[in-house]
Amino acid sequence: MIELKAKEEFLLLIEKHQGIMHKVSKFYCDEEECRKDLFQDILIQLWQSFPKFNNQSKFSTWMYRVALNTAIAQFKKEKKNSENPVSEIPVNIIEEDSYSEKENRRELVHKAIGKLNKAEKAIIILYMDDYSYEEIAEITDITISNVGVKINRIKSKLQKTLKELNYGF
């Protein structure tokens, strides 16, 4: 009975906050199959860790912690995109009719993010999702000042990559 209630509560919370799983899967995987696997893996890890969730932090914060830990520790069979030099990323996507400018920009942002390392991805995903420096420090266990410096560094890195990709020229 208690387990059923817990499961129901868990499912409701996951349904509400599933965006986190989509974001993390998309951030850490380039291929659809990998995304699906990671999504599933995160979901299972969340369910297994749910009894330890003690409401001391927000559910979304706890969920990010589990999702990022799973994504960082996942095994990658191949590291195709992360090793691609920027020059190999197609920059002529905008020329294709099927792509609107907005879609093209999204695509380029994801390509640029794909070039970050796992730790940088974890920090910037939280920043992009409007988490405060304090919250990011709490999730990652690094100091607030360090979070600030790292975010600035990652931002510059992203801007540089996007410039090379002719983003918003």
Added chain:
Amino acid sequence: MDFDDIKNAWKDSFKEDNNINKSEIETKLKIKKQSNTALNKIKRNYKFDMYTGLILAILIIYYINRTMHFEYKNIFVLCLILFFGALLSWSIYNFLKIRKSEISSEKLKPALKKTITVIERFVNFNKSTFAKYLLMPLSICTGMLYSVFQDAGSIAISEILSKHELIKLTISLIIASALFIPLAQYYNKKMFKDHLDELKECLKEFENNV
């Protein structure tokens, strides 16, 4: 280039995500899929070692006991029991150490440190003194004893194993151990080294203070 523009483009890309409903989430939970995280992969590897070790031990000992007939069969079976016993105890000991490790709800940096420790322990399996100087030579020695005993048949070992032969066997044992140990280490590294390096790099990034 304004970063808010980049942020908005990123946020926009998730607006069209196909959200799944409660029953779909429940179905996904029911699907028993192998986890691809390092910790779970290592747990599976230890379990595989334990089960295959146990099955092999039973099969080999049963086969030798039933079909082989040579003077020193009992000594040899004892050697086999010793070897497989040591192998299984070692695998169980390592498995028990990480069996209850559940790191996914911890903060990122400590969770990463734990994952690295677990992988290193696994990668270093063959580097440990026990495995290196006892388990590996013991397995090679068992194989050598098997051929010696079988060749001997009912002849006394002292008749076929001269001092000279004994030295030759010992040298072969040392050479075989020296060859197999790095081979086993290479295999483990090949399996986990890249991933371990990537995680260490990630930890360095988290620890890199301003």
